[in-house]
Amino acid sequence: MLRIAIPNKGSLSETALQMLAEAGYATRRDSKTLHLIDDANGVEFFYLRPRDIATYVARGALDVGITGRDLLLDVRMPAAREIQALGFGDSTFRFASPGGAFSELAELEGKRVATSYSGLVEAFLGERGISVDVVPLDGAVESAVKLGVADAVADVVSTGTTLRQAGLEIFGPVLLESEAVLIQGPSGADGVDTLLRRLQGVLVARRYVMLDYDLPEQLLPQAVEIAGGIESPTVSPLDREGWVAARVMVRRREANRVMDELYALGARALLVTAIHNARI
Incomplete structure (x- = not known):
């Protein structure tokens, strides 16, 4: 297993x-x-x-x-x-210190840096030839400077509000986008390949939706320019002469724009449905 x-x-x-x-x-x-x-x-x-x-x-x-x-x-x-x-689970790692204390990484040489990610920080600074005294903590590292155990911190940053409330400012480059x-x-x-394909299928399903629409057949080349799909749309003739039904995968975040453009072109009966899983 x-x-x-x-x-x-x-x-x-x-x-x-x-x-x-x-x-x-x-x-x-x-x-x-x-x-x-x-x-x-x-x-x-x-x-x-x-x-x-x-x-x-x-x-x-x-x-x-x-x-x-x-x-x-x-x-x-x-x-x-x-x-x-x-x-x-996106997160960004940055350095922070009291305002004006540091402006670039080289100034951390020999200083104390508090973090919950000692290995990550040591590797990042070591690659740049900077040696620091890492202060390992299990959380709430933003208090380390105020409590006098560190000169700077390295921590996860989202909006930066927590750091600012602790009197700290971000400086230097991003350590890691995680x-x-x-x-x-x-x-x-x-079994790893099967697991990987299944998870990739979920990722595709979360990024894409299925778009169905009807339009006059002569407009199909322009419609394909708007939404070409992964390979190309699936096209079927309609009972209405000169019209076809098309089905295509489009990126979820672009679905409304694509629908607007197709409708302006002459497409009708535009329907969007979720994709629960996929293999591409």
Whole structure:
């Protein structure tokens, strides 16, 4: 069986479970469940702390796992590698310090930097030849400067409000743009390709919708210019002479614009339907 690690809690857990359900896999009903066998699909799920997943996968105890790119890079174990970005759990890592204290990374040399991602920060600064005293914390790193244990912090930033409330300002480049990822270890187990195709199918279904419309056949070349689909539209003759029905996949975020343009061209009976899964 393919052994898969899933976040047992936190921001990644719920969306990961939903994605696996959409991909046709069994999911746990009780949040206290730590192990689940899906015989129908030949997989075994282990629900673990997100921070531990990359370690288990890298050591070969589990075949694949869903975790954050930040957590993967933080453990610094090359045996585990990212094989698919999953499009959720986005986060951005930045440096911050009291206003005006630092303006560029080189000024951190020899300073104390508080973070919950010691490995990530050390690797990032080490690649740039900057040596710092990393202060490892398990959370709320924005308080470290005020409490006198650090000169700067490295943390996840969304709007920056929390940092500003702590009297800190962002400086320097982005450390990392992170998101949930599927990672694979050294085992090379059977079933990884099937899992990957299914998850990619869910990603496609979330990005695209199916658009159906009718229009005069002579307008079809212009309609294809507006919405060409993955390969090309599926076209069928209508009972109404000179008219055809077309079906095409379009990006979800562009669907309304495409409908407007097709309607202006002369298309009618435009319908959009969701795609639950796909293989492209």
